[in-house]
Amino acid sequence: MSAAAATHRLFRMDEMETLRRDRRLDPQLIRQLRNGLLKKFEPDDVVRERFPASDAVQLHALxxxxxxxxxxxxxxxxxxxxxxxxxxxxxxxxxxxxxxxxxxxxxxxxxxxxxxxxxxxxxxxxxxxxxxxxxxxxxxxxxxxxxxxxxxxxxxxxxxxxxxxxxxxxxxxxxxxxxxxxxxxxxxxxxxxxxxxxxxxxxxxxxxxxxxxxxxxxxxxxxxxxxxxxxxxxxxxxxxxxxxxxxxxxxxxxxxxxxxxxxxxxxxxxxxxxxxxxxxxxxxxxxxxxxxxxxxxxxxxxxxxxxxxxxxxxxxxxxxxxxxxxxxxxxxxxxxxxxxxxNRQRAMQARRAAAEGDSHVGFLDVRQVIDGLES
Known part of the structure; x- marks a missing residue:
């Protein structure tokens, strides 16, 4: 399964706990996975090889x-x-x-x-x-x-x-x-x-x-x-x-x-x-x-x-x-x-595609601006 298809994100504790329960994993395996990737920065293939449910984990968001x-x-x-x-x-x-x-x-x-x-x-x-x-x-x-x-x-x-x-x-x-x-x-x-x-x-x-x-x-x-x-x-x-x-x-x-x-x-x-x-x-x-x-x-x-x-x-x-x-x-x-x-070029492409009714464009609305700024 590709990283895009994996449904459990490493940095979401609730999702990882759901995976642990569903696959009946030893909690130590989750700790080993995090230690290897987040503390030691081991390569993906090394940490995946040790983790039995690696097919279900999204290691990277980017x-x-x-x-x-x-x-x-x-x-x-x-x-x-x-x-x-x-x-x-x-x-x-x-x-x-x-x-x-x-x-x-x-x-x-x-x-x-x-x-x-x-x-x-x-x-x-x-x-x-x-x-x-x-x-x-x-x-x-x-x-x-x-x-x-x-x-x-x-x-x-x-x-x-x-x-x-x-x-x-x-x-x-x-x-x-x-x-x-x-x-x-x-x-x-x-x-x-x-x-x-x-x-x-x-x-x-x-x-x-x-x-x-x-x-x-x-x-x-x-x-x-x-x-x-x-x-x-x-x-x-x-x-x-x-x-x-x-x-x-x-x-x-x-x-x-x-x-x-x-x-x-x-x-x-x-x-x-x-x-x-x-x-x-x-x-x-x-x-x-x-x-x-x-x-x-x-x-x-x-x-x-x-x-x-x-x-x-x-x-x-x-x-x-x-x-x-x-x-x-x-x-x-x-x-x-x-x-x-x-990014300006990609944003313009997304706007053009949206205006032409292309529902398959993989962009979010780039016109969205951040909220919560102090007034």
Whole structure:
């Protein structure tokens, strides 16, 4: 039986329990299956060979559509096809120190529509299911195992705003950290958001050891709203107060992400505003080089000397600051360069087919937008 025909999804405990009862399986067999795939990232054929009812289990929720490996650094871009027929991306980053990080997507597209991000220009925003989020981890883990590497960190910094898919992202983190599933430490997982205060607090309360990051990009309200339209929903004062409250829950640094844009947010005055906004918050500032995208030709990357000068001002004020280096530029895997054109074409094809009355098209309604956004 194919994976598509299998009716019991590995990440659905009720479905797996139904299978166990129907086939009268020893519970230990279910545990072995999960341990092999989710903790050890063993190949599919190995875990299926040990499981007597493998014909009835759907191990994967995604189909690997394409793999692209950088020729200049240790990045790999994985394009996955969802049941809706649209594509998402995950990126494996192999750091020179030997550690590996996986950047996962939480949505197809993104409703945040940040001016600097190709994903936000897609015109689609659809939540990924929990199993679609987790299968990115499984398939990337299997790739790394084949290289005798281990997955060090998981960051929700791919396509989508994770806190616009709060329920599924929360469930995914619960399973990533559950002893009977992935058994990962919450400290190896990071969730990045453009700023959804109530959801940020709920996540901090649910996972006190989870790493959280705010994509700030400007400490000037008007500038931030220009590059992050969703910035209108939460003021800088509200975001500061939210982080302050989170730090009464979590005994850890909060990460501030700051994309360096020439002439937009990279002046000495911008640095002073950022220092003043942070105040006494315990944070780590990441300064991120910008990767230009075709859809926003008016935005340019800050020159490297400008970034270094900006960093020096922050460090002189006592702020822990890191200037990041971009990986995967040659395969468009770097931040802000996630897939856009392919999904727009597929969405248009789906609309045309629907208009022509083709009931056999395997696409969901790509015009569906996410609900539950904070008003």
């Amino acid at each position: 189909k690997l559509f394409q793999r692209m490996d950088s020729e200049i650094d240790g990045a790999t871009k994985l394009l996955f096809e969802t049941d809706s027929g649209l594509l998402i991306e995950s990126v494996i980053l192999r750091i020179a120190s030997g550690r590996t990080t996986l950047c996962v997507s939480s949505q197809i597209g993104c409703a945040a529509a940040c001016d600097f991000c190709a994903t936000g220009k897609m015109g689609i925003a659809k939540n990924l299911a929990t199993e679609e989020i987790l299968d990115q981890v499984v398939q990337a883990g299997q790739i790394l195992r084949a290289e005798n590497r281990r997955l060090s960190n998981i960051v929700f910094m791919g396509m989508g705003e994770p806190l616009h898919n709060e329920a599924n992202v929360t469930e995914a983190i619960q399973l990533l950290t559950a002893p009977d599933h992935f058994a990962r430490s919450p400290s190896t997982v990071l969730v990045s958001t453009v700023g959804v205060p109530a959801a940020m607090l709920r996540l901090a309360n649910a996972f006190p050891r989870l790493n959280l990051a705010l994509s700030l990009h400007s400490a000037d309200q008007a500038t931030r709203e220009t590059i992050i339209p969703l910035g209108k929903k939460a003021s800088l004062t509200q975001l500061h107060d939210t982080i302050q409250e989170i730090q009464t829950i979590q005994d850890r640094e909060f990460m501030i992400e700051y994309l360096m844009l020439r002439g937009v947010n990279d002046s000495a005055e911008d640095a002073k505003r950022l220092i003043d906004w942070i105040g006494d918050l315990r944070v780590h500032v990441n300064l991120i080089p910008y990767n230009t995208i075709e859809a926003s030709p008016h935005l340019q990357a800050s020159p490297r000397p400008t970034i270094e000068s900006f960093a020096d001002l922050l460090k002189a004020s006592g702020l822990k600051t890191t200037v990041r280096y971009s990986l995967g530029h040659d395969i468009e895997a770097a931040c802000g360069q996630l897939i856009r054109q392919e």
